[in-house]
Amino acid sequence: MHDIRLIRDDPAAFDDAMHKRSVAASAERIVALDQQRRALITEAQTAQARRNEASKAIGAAKAQRDEPRAADLMAEVATLKARLPEIEAEEARLGADLDALLAGLPNVPAADVPVGADEDDNLLVHERGTRPAFDFPAREHDAIGPALGLDFETGVKLAGARFTLVRGAAAKLQRALGQFMLDHVTAAGFEQVIPPVMVRDEAMFGTGQLPKFAEDLFQTTDGRWLIPTAEVSLTNIVREQILSEAELPLRFTALTPCFRSEAGSAGRDTRGYIRQHQFDKVEMVSIVKPDRSEAEHERMTATAEGVLDALGLAYRRMKLCTGDMGFTAARTYDLEVWLPGQDRYREISSCSTCTDFQARRMNARYRPEGEKATRFVHTLNGSGLAVGRTLVAVLENYQQADGSVAVPTVLQPYLGGVDRLSPR
Incomplete structure (x- = not known):
């Protein structure tokens, strides 16, 4: 399996290494999948933090008897609660796609390995x-x-x-x-x-x-x-x-x-x-x-x-x-x-x-x-x-x-x- 960070840092070098092994691989596609997955992870973390924050604010709004505010916050929490499983499922799918793509690619050859066909x-x-x-x-x-x-x-x-x-x-x-x-x-x-x-x-x-x-x-x-x-x-x-x-x-x-x-x-x-x-x-x-x-x-x-x-x-x-x-x-x-x-x-x-x-x-x-x-x-x-x-x-x-x-x-x-x- 490959270190995704190395592919992110130098996609051209990775493509060149795969080309030497006569493998059609696209670092661009790998990096794009990884970016989408990481964006979903960030979205999930942000949504979870906002959900926790809003849940606490509901109690404060009710303590102040601000029912409209409490209702708005409860609706927001419900929306976040419904969205989080969708984000997690999509992130898992992208992660599986990325892992499957990387699992099918051979190791990067050492610098002293001669380039050849057979x-x-x-x-x-x-x-x-x-x-x-x-x-x-x-x-x-x-x-x-x-x-x-x-x-x-x-x-x-x-x-x-x-x-x-x-x-x-x-x-x-x-x-x-x-x-x-x-x-x-x-x-x-x-x-x-x-x-x-x-x-x-x-x-x-x-x-x-x-x-x-x-x-x-x-x-x-x-x-x-x-x-x-x-x-x-x-x-x-x-x-x-x-x-x-x-x-x-x-x-x-x-x-x-x-x-x-x-x-x-x-x-x-x-x-x-x-x-x-x-x-x-x-x-x-x-x-x-x-x-x-x-x-x-x-x-x-x-x-x-x-x-x-x-x-x-x-x-x-x-x-x-x-x-x-x-x-x-x-x-x-x-x-x-x-x-x-x-x-x-x-x-x-x-x-x-x-x-x-x-x-x-x-x-x-x-x-x-x-x-x-x-x-x-x-x-x-x-x-x-x-x-x-x-x-x-x-x-x-x-x-x-x-x-x-x-x-x-x-x-x-x-x-x-x-x-x-x-x-x-």
């Missing part, structure tokens, strides 16, 4: 690691995985397209990856959480999935939503709270299943394990003071990069352009891992700073030490990493000519010392 306009920040060199043709994960337990056919039979049954060696490797990631992120200072994976409307609104992106979500028959990412549950921990400055920063992490309808991905990644309706992910969320959010964004992204470094996977960091960022993000770094079977980089993590955008939707604040006034916190979120996509990366980067897959050294303790997964 992923082709993203900016390379750095590239790390060494791509593997094979003396045999590299295969994609969907050719390697079935012999290790990635059962695409049974997954489809059980649940339909974009579901996979994972068994045997592949299941052990996926669980090892998830636990390793969780341990790595915990060591970086994030508190482990086991959150609900079904949440209410308010939680989805708070992190920006609702109302705009309902079609991307799964909903239960009783109205709850399956989380598309643990960001929803973890960020909403501070919903409608006033934290003390001493409590910040708060850092949470969780390994959860995530559920996405992939409404806009028809025809994309229909093969394999890249884009699923259900997948596991280790999520990081930070709640910080505004003056710490820049440093926290770098810290969080470096934590995710540390997972890839430890696994020995080549990757690059991309700064997303305005047209490729998520709705709530002010800046996003994508980490893209090298997949030799596909001969390309693929996204494996997104780390975003949302400034106070989500905090305003959640009404999450903190009170600076020694001050009475409160301020909105800043929220950040990032993948540390998407477990299924990391499984894909390990299969493709550690594949052997005989169909087996070497186990990265850091994962071997999680697999009882096993250093190679052999096909069945």
Whole structure:
């Protein structure tokens, strides 16, 4: 949600920010609605004050036996009494219209975010690691995985397209990856959480999935939503709270299943394990003071990069352009891992700073030490990493000519010392 005061103070800057995000928005309309609403609030306050004043004057007029004056005042009070609910209803309507308008507009991009239309306009920040060199043709994960337990056919039979049954060696490797990631992120200072994976409307609104992106979500028959990412549950921990400055920063992490309808991905990644309706992910969320959010964004992204470094996977960091960022993000770094079977980089993590955008939707604040006034916190979120996509990366980067897959050294303790997964 946006700070209406900033829009009032510089409407041209707001329109420019929305234009960079390819969103048709009118600060003029927003400010006009806000002015109408504030005018009604002032009218209601004036009417209430006059009503109170006139009510007192009725008693004085009657005490003086000035019946005509008392009658006029009583008529005025009756008129004000009838008018006040009308003002309040109109103000509520305008407020709802204004909130709905603001709720549908994305966050303002940070000043250093490149302006662009799509992923082709993203900016390379750095590239790390060494791509593997094979003396045999590299295969994609969907050719390697079935012999290790990635059962695409049974997954489809059980649940339909974009579901996979994972068994045997592949299941052990996926669980090892998830636990390793969780341990790595915990060591970086994030508190482990086991959150609900079904949440209410308010939680989805708070992190920006609702109302705009309902079609991307799964909903239960009783109205709850399956989380598309643990960001929803973890960020909403501070919903409608006033934290003390001493409590910040708060850092949470969780390994959860995530559920996405992939409404806009028809025809994309229909093969394999890249884009699923259900997948596991280790999520990081930070709640910080505004003056710490820049440093926290770098810290969080470096934590995710540390997972890839430890696994020995080549990757690059991309700064997303305005047209490729998520709705709530002010800046996003994508980490893209090298997949030799596909001969390309693929996204494996997104780390975003949302400034106070989500905090305003959640009404999450903190009170600076020694001050009475409160301020909105800043929220950040990032993948540390998407477990299924990391499984894909390990299969493709550690594949052997005989169909087996070497186990990265850091994962071997999680697999009882096993250093190679052999096909069945």
